[in-house]
Amino acid sequence: MPRLPVPAARLPDTGPPLLLSVVFWVVLAATALVYAAALSVSPAPVGQVVAFGVNLAVVTGLWPVLPWRRTRGWRAAAAVVFLVATFTLGITGSNEIHQLLTLIAVANVAFVHGMRAAGVIVGCLCCGVFTSVMVLYGHDVLDAVGQTVPVAVFAAFVLGMTSAVLEARRRREEAQRLLARIRELTIAQERARMGAEMHDSLGHHLTVIKLALENAERFRTRRPESAWDEVRQAKDLTRQALLDARRWVRALRPLALDGHVGSAALQQLAASFDGTGLGVSFEVVGGELPLDPDVELVLYRVLQEGLANAVRHAGARHVRGSLAFHGDRVVLTVADDGRGRDGRDGRAGGGFGLRSLAERAGAVGGTLTAGDRPGGGFEVRAELPAWTRAAS
Structure with missing residues (x-):
């Protein structure tokens, strides 16, 4: 029997974990509220406020369409855009609360583009934080290092957790592939067994019926009574074969019978x-x-x-x-x-x-x-x- 191809198990893209979604929306709301509170104390230029609002809208709009497994096309690019948008929240005026959003974006990049790409991006992110602290805010090296190290530590933690999730997902998909293979082998084994058993039962009846009809054809002119005996025997065997086939059908019904x-x-x-x-x-x-x-x-x-x-x-x-x-x-x-x-x-x-x-x-x-x-x-x-x- 030729082996049937086993389709690769592929878990659906079910989106981010529920807890991660809750964290995202809480941090996003906190970022907006803290920014609004800061504006009430110290108004910012209109252009900066507009830039921050557009930045926040981009982050909000991209979240529902982000993929959470390897993919191609515009959704793969959306993961990178989302990461950049969360990072630039700090440039447009966020008071560091947005950094949790950036770490979530790093996890998303790891899901979509792999751990290696995420590691490179984390390195670039740390360099960006270090540079922006010194260039944009005019702090010294110690302050830049002090703000960069926590980002690096939290990013490493996020990548570690993401790696564990990806490994669990890989093992689950591998288990599903093995289950599909076992199911295929079980079906093949059952087909072989049923074929052998049906050959022994129905095949025997059909062989004897064939011989009886051949004898009836041979005796039809010289020994008509013997020919009719052969026909009657063939009829009896046909009824037995039909009864045997019905028993097979009944015996091969599936495990769950009408929900039982x-x-x-x-x-x-x-x-x-x-x-x-x-x-x-x-x-x-x-x-x-x-x-x-x-x-x-x-x-x-x-x-x-x-x-x-x-x-x-x-x-x-x-x-x-x-x-x-x-x-x-x-x-x-x-x-x-x-x-x-x-x-x-x-x-x-x-x-x-x-x-x-x-x-x-x-x-x-x-x-x-x-x-x-x-x-x-x-x-x-x-x-x-x-x-x-x-x-x-």
Whole structure:
């Protein structure tokens, strides 16, 4: 089977974290209020006030459209413009409160353009702060260093936090890619198993039907009665093949049946065999616990396999399923009254289906056993934890 391409997992751009948005709007409002308060005490030239207002409007307008992952085009450029706009708030009259906005802009640049670009920009930012303190405000070197060092320290802290977030995002995307790959392999494995099982059941019926019809064609003139016997046999086999196909369709229904999960899904699966000639009973013992989704799936597949084997191989008339809860463990038993392993075709007892289920049970920390019952018939027993370690 050719391998299907696995699309690269890509998390959507959900915007900045909520807390970061709250900080932005609080600092932006504080910057505007402090500037207005300063104007009431010491009026500034109209041109400077207009420049500050335009600068503040640019920062406010860019915030909702900023990207928060690598991208290209005008949105990538918007991150750089936003950084410059927050920095120039200090030049147009802000009283250093805006520097938190600049640090937020540095984090945004790291998200969009990468850590290396953000590091270069932080270096340029520190040089800009040092230069502006000395040139624009006429302070000495010590004052410039004193104002530059806090900016550098906070910028390094912001870059460190941003790096951690980017690493977590990368690992999450990698995990999603692995999940997509596992899902693909699981589907391929199930298709191979179903193909083999359907070949054994439906393929056998169709082969015998073909031979019967060929015999009927050969006997139609010399032995008409024998020809009709072959046709009747083909009709009987056709009904059996159709019944087998319907059982397959019922057995391959998905885990969530009309919104049911847990024991309800297992009961629904058992009930789906009503009217097929196989009597199925199912009971729940003990107080039901919420189950890990992986454990639910293994239980569902165990019951599915037990019912399908009883139909295809055991010649059973009745199957009894029992789901028992013991502390933090859950036990599913599927027992039939058929021929058992020794009376089957040699592959049913230890075939691919049960081996695969044993591996699945082991993967979630449980065990699966299968074998003949002392009183006759065949039994499959799965004992699993209610929750896996990964889930807890």
